[in-house]
Amino acid sequence: xxxxxxxxxxxxxxxxxxxxxxxxxxxxxxxxxxxxxxxxxxxxxxxxxxxxxxxxxxxxxxxxxxxxxxxxxxxxxxxxxxxxxxxxxxxxxxxxxxxxxxxxxxxxxxxxxxxxxxxxxxxxxxxxxxxxxxxxxxxxxxxxxxxxxxxxxxxxxxxxxxxxxxxxxxxxxxxxxxxxxxxxxxxxxxxxxxxxxxxxxxxxxxxxxxxxxxxxxxxxxxxxxxxxxxxxxxxxxxxxxxxxxxxxxxxxxxxxxxxxxxxxxxxxxxxxxxxxxxxxxxxxxxxxxxxxxxxxxxxxxxxxxxxxxxxxxxxxxxxxxxxxx
Amino acid sequence: xxxxxxxxxxxxxxxxxxxxxxxxxxxxxxxxxxxxxxxxxxxxxxxxxxxxxxxxxxxxxxxxxxxxxxxxxxxxxxxxxxxxxxxxxxxxxxxxxxxxxxxxxxxxxxxxxxxxxxxxxxxxxxxxxxxxxxxxxxxxxxxxxxxxxxxxxxxxxxxxxxxxxxxxxxxxxxxxxxxxxxxxxxxxxxxxxxxxxxxxxxxxxxxxxxxxxxxxxxxxxxxxxxxxxxx
Numbered sequence: 001x002x003x004x005x006x007x008x009x010x011x012x013x014x015x016x017x018x019x020x021x022x023x024x025x026x027x028x029x030x031x032x033x034x035x036x037x038x039x040x041x042x043x044x045x046x047x048x049x050x051x052x053x054x055x056x057x058x059x060x061x062x063x064x065x066x067x068x069x070x071x072x073x074x075x076x077x078x079x080x081x082x083x084x085x086x087x088x089x090x091x092x093x094x095x096x097x098x099x100x101x102x103x104x105x106x107x108x109x110x111x112x113x114x115x116x117x118x119x120x121x122x123x124x125x126x127x128x129x130x131x132x133x134x135x136x137x138x139x140x141x142x143x144x145x146x147x148x149x150x151x152x153x154x155x156x157x158x159x160x161x162x163x164x165x166x167x168x169x170x171x172x173x174x175x176x177x178x179x180x181x182x183x184x185x186x187x188x189x190x191x192x193x194x195x196x197x198x199x200x201x202x203x204x205x206x207x208x209x210x211x212x213x214x215x216x217x218x219x220x221x222x223x224x225x226x227x228x229x230x231x232x233x234x235x236x237x238x239x240x241x242x243x244x245x246x247x248x249x250x251x252x253x254x255x256x257x258x259x260x261x262x263x264x265x266x267x268x269x270x271x272x273x274x275x276x277x278x279x280x281x282x283x284x285x286x287x288x289x290x291x292x293x294x295x296x297x298x299x300x301x302x303x304x305x306x307x308x309x310x311x312x313x314x315x316x317x318x319x320x321x322x323x324x325x
Numbered sequence: 326x327x328x329x330x331x332x333x334x335x336x337x338x339x340x341x342x343x344x345x346x347x348x349x350x351x352x353x354x355x356x357x358x359x360x361x362x363x364x365x366x367x368x369x370x371x372x373x374x375x376x377x378x379x380x381x382x383x384x385x386x387x388x389x390x391x392x393x394x395x396x397x398x399x400x401x402x403x404x405x406x407x408x409x410x411x412x413x414x415x416x417x418x419x420x421x422x423x424x425x426x427x428x429x430x431x432x433x434x435x436x437x438x439x440x441x442x443x444x445x446x447x448x449x450x451x452x453x454x455x456x457x458x459x460x461x462x463x464x465x466x467x468x469x470x471x472x473x474x475x476x477x478x479x480x481x482x483x484x485x486x487x488x489x490x491x492x493x494x495x496x497x498x499x500x501x502x503x504x505x506x507x508x509x510x511x512x513x514x515x516x517x518x519x520x521x522x523x524x525x526x527x528x529x530x531x532x533x534x535x536x537x538x539x540x541x542x543x544x545x546x547x548x549x550x551x552x553x554x555x556x
Contacts, residue, residue: 021369024356025526026500027460125520135460135501137520194329194337239344240457240464242371242378244335266373266457274332277383302333303383310384 002066003116005149006100009061014120014139014151015113015261017050019128023265029245030130030138033111033220033261033284037075039313040174041115043320044072044092049313051119051154052129052139056112058287060103061145063114068097069153070117074174076109076182076285082167091173096165109182109285118154133220133262172323178312180281185211185291188279191299193248193271195236203230207272211291212256218288220262225292229254232270240268246275246283248294258283276302278309326399328392334368334380336391338399341375344466348375349454353531354402362401364394372530373455374464411452413533416498416513418447418489419544424512431474431491431508443538445472446489446496446510453532461500461517461526465534468496480506487513489536500526511536514547 005012015038018031032038032055039049047053054061060078073080073089080087083099089112095101103112122129122140131139140149196204212225230250243249247259249269256272260283275283276297286292297305331337338355341348356372359379366385371378381391420443421428432439451465458464468491476492481504484490488499490507499505500517517527528534539547 022460022525023369023371024456025460025524025529026456026458026462027525126525134503135518135520191330191332194331239342239374239376240455241339241373241376242331242335242337244332244378244380246332264458265371266455271331276333299330299333299388303387306333306383 003151003153004064004066005145005147005151006062006064008145008147008149009056009103010059011057012061012145013055013131013133013143014052014122014129015055015131016052016129018261019126019130019132019138022126023242026265027126028132028134028262028265030128030132031261032113032130034075034109034113034180034281036180036281036309037111037113038115040090040178040316041072041074041113042119043317044074044090044173045070045115045117046092047115047117047119049317051115052122053113053115053120054145056103056114058106058110060112062103063101065095065099065101066097068095070094071101072115073112074115074179075112075281077107078110078112079104079107080112085167087167087169088173090179092170094164094168094170096167099167106287108184110287111285116153121152121154174316178316180285182282182285184287185293186279186282186286187293187295188283189276189297189302190248190273190294191276191297191302193273195238195270196272198232198236198270199250199272200231200233203232206230207294208296211293214286214288214290214292216288220260222260222263223258223283223286225256225258228256230256230272236270238268238270240266243267243271244274246277246280247271248273248275260284276305278302278305328395330388331378333383333388335378336381336388336395337376337378338395339376344374344454349452349531350407351402352377352455353407354405355399356530358398358402362398364391364398366391367394371457373457407531411531411533412529413450413535414528415535415537416515417539417543417547418511418513418536419539419541420446420489420511422541424488424541424544425510427474427477427490427508428510431472431510434474435472437471442472442510445469446491447536447538449535451496451534451536453528453530453534455530456526456528459499459501459503459518460520461528463497463517463528463532463534465496468494470494474508476506477508480504481509484509485512486518487516489513512544514544
């Protein structure tokens, strides 16, 4: 079972939920920018939630399916269509052999995840199938997809066997409560970072009040924010220490950087705040040029939201097993 | 010593706020302990100069419980000292020429000849305080002040893997190709990042490294692995 890449799109890479356990050696976690969308797309396609899928950025690819397969798309809406017929996100879709999946304009968000039944078959590199672009390893030969590439997919454990000549959208999917609500200019909830108190009073106020613009110098490693400059009360001699997905660090010139999937493992800049786990999909879907604002929540609240989301995910998984019995 | 959170999925223990050998030893001891006795819900940890950051799953345990688990781990190693002798690793380096285009600049900045810079750089012993920033990138301590040099005013867009550089009082080796502003003085033929091996990096925190000058001919015909002088 193969997918042939007719057009690669802007940046299409193989990602899973990330490479963990090796950050102590400086090996980046990588993985999907919007892990919720990746996990949900995988579940809809009948896969384990951490299976390898395609992360499609802004301008989507054109993919030819050489054999009939079940797929699911989740995340930002980049107007997917099968042989010209628009198909929805957040639902399983049966794609007949020989059809072409294409994408159009970005209706919401900027990253969409394509899971195929059986997962994308690429070798495990350090226990993950995520593409680590800077080191050129993992995923599909360590790089973004190019025209002419042929992706193998795993054996389908899928639940739709009915052959059809046309794409079939299954009549069920992810409920609205479980889908992240992507906005062009979201309010992101954060908890204070270890160096929050080192910032000048005026900068702290600005951090909570002002909108920050996401600049074009933003990628999978981090989003550079502009328009609001933040200052420390006094210069800080920092010793490099760990950072993580969602850490907001402030280099000396004052413009914050939000660290994302391809972040380095350690950094030496003051960390003013940290985006809470459940809101990471929202920043991952903001397009350059969009604005973000920050709102404080307590650590207890952040963890309660995390627990609720994971509980909802477990329920959804249970519901799926009933669906396919 | 203090404990604090890094977001909603990590807890940090900070042994000190300045770099030193006693906090380095505590970071290493705790790392070895966590390798052997990870607590339930722990995902992984990142050791740094004076801190260890432990990532955990809040679905399994909340912050207060994670902090208590980490405190318990710290109390287990608090009165220990490292028995294991540090490994000394020798890294062959071809200094100057196309591999070290900034060697002359580093020399003239310090009023030395290129040969003297090589002699001082390869004459020292360096402690690997931590690995981070890029896979296998060692943060080294112990470089002589006599060969310190400021970062380049405009960073290079691409520095080849294996390049040995100097920035301020620091020296290090780039494991993968990356942009950077360091002064480049040489290159090693030995890969520091080896994704097909476990662990995937040559160096580990706590290693002592020495640089050994080799000729361009030795560089080009290099087939061996690293030489562990001891440990």
